[in-house]
Amino acid sequence: MVKKKVPYCKNCGAQVSEDATYCPNCGVAIRGTSKPTLTVASWGERFVAWIIDMIILGIFLAPIKIVYALFKLPNLWLPILPFPFSWIPFVEFGFNNVIYFLYWMFMEGTYGQSIGKMVMKLKVTRLNGQPIDIGYAAIESFGKAFLLPLDCIIGWLMNTNKNQRLFNALSETVVIKQSQ
Ligand SMILES: [Zn+2]
Numbered sequence: 001m002v003k004k005k006v007p008y009c010k011n012c013g014a015q016v017s018e019d020a021t022y023c024p025n026c027g028v029a030i031r032g033t034s035k036p037t038l039t040v041a042s043w044g045e046r047f048v049a050w051i052i053d054m055i056i057l058g059i060f061l062a063p064i065k066i067v068y069a070l071f072k073l074p075n076l077w078l079p080i081l082p083f084p085f086s087w088i089p090f091v092e093f094g095f096n097n098v099i100y101f102l103y104w105m106f107m108e109g110t111y112g113q114s115i116g117k118m119v120m121k122l123k124v125t126r127l128n129g130q131p132i133d134i135g136y137a138a139i140e141s142f143g144k145a146f147l148l149p150l151d152c153i154i155g156w157l158m159n160t161n162k163n164q165r166l167f168n169a170l171s172e173t174v175v176i177k178q179s180q
């Protein structure tokens with residue numbers, strides 16, 4: 001019986017999965033790809049992509065807000081979280097945030113990119129370079145939609161050399177520059 005060989009990264013020696021395109025530890029390509037390494041996106045590029053997304057979401061949400069104001073409908077824009085949680089700094093669970101979450105989860109889970117990331121040529125992938133699905137997107141989008149400052153500050157303090165937000169680390173995802 002032939003024992004199945006476990007693939008290891010030739011660069012750093014980390015064990016990698018069968019389907020890995022890139023080493024999850026050091027980012028070097030495991031097998032034939034056009035790019036030698038995953039190029040991690042900078043916080044600055046991601047910030048610009050985020051601004052673009054927020055403008056698009058703002059435009060989308062504006063008419064809904066106007067209708068609510070005109071008809072004096074119940075205020076959905078207040079945080080919907082009950083008392084103890086609503087006092088945690090940087091944590092927001094309003095209607096806006098739910099829409100942000102659904103947008104990022106759908107776009108990044110389906111295309112690997114929000115519209116802002118398309119413009120900036122950025123992509124969310126797994127650490128091994130494989131595309132993410134809705135499940136990964138749900139986890140990484142959760143922090144971004146509901147507790148962004150905390151998500152970024154903790155990620156920055158963790159200093160993973162992959163510029164991961166806390167919820168990137170939890171979902172084992174990374175934002176890279178799109179190849180070619
Ligand atoms: Zn490696």
